[in-house]
Amino acid sequence: MSTTPEQKLVELTKRTGHIDEAKITAVYDQLKPVTREFLLGEWKGGSFDTGHSTHKLLETNNWAGKNFRSVDDVDPIVLYEEEGKRVWCEQYGHAQLREVKYRGIVSAAMIYDNFPIIDTFRYVSHDVVVGAMDNKLTPDEGTYFFYLTKIK
Incomplete structure (x- = not known):
């Protein structure tokens, strides 16, 4: 069985x-x-260690995930405070969800307001997605991959 x-x-x-x-x-x-x-909803973040600088940055900053309140109201980076509370990371601003063609498939994508970054998502299960970050600030570094697990 494959x-x-x-x-x-x-x-x-x-x-x-x-x-x-x-x-x-x-x-x-x-x-x-x-x-x-x-x-839509709150998602817990997980990171793949491919050597991409974003992996280390998110780990260092205690990355919690993302909040998608509506297609036009997204917190692209949510961090854990010392007490374990999830808080929006203001420096990354907000984002919106759009549909974007990436690697041959049109799927939901999160477009940052303050940075030339697009995260495109693909389905794993009813409560897990994988994201591919296309960051125009670091194009030579390759794609950063991460995953999200639905909280609520």
Whole structure:
């Protein structure tokens, strides 16, 4: 029996240490798109360590995830305070959800207000998505991949 792309991605989320970006890219390209409405709610963030600088930055800053209140009202970066409370990281501003064609598929994408960054999402399960960050500030660094798990 062959492993589905969704199963492969779940296996990758359980790994610690360095993960080859090419492996995640291959799995990401097989996943289905999601709608903007699917993303509404609060999501906990998880990061793949491919060596991308964003992974270390988010870990250092205690990244909690993202909040999608509506398609036009998104907190792109939410951090944990020392007490464990989730708070919006003001320096990254807000974002909106749109539909964008990325790597051949139209899917929900989060477009930052203050930065030339677009996070495009693909379906893993009813409560997990994987995101690919296209950052025009660091185009030579490659794609940063992360995953989100729905809280509510």
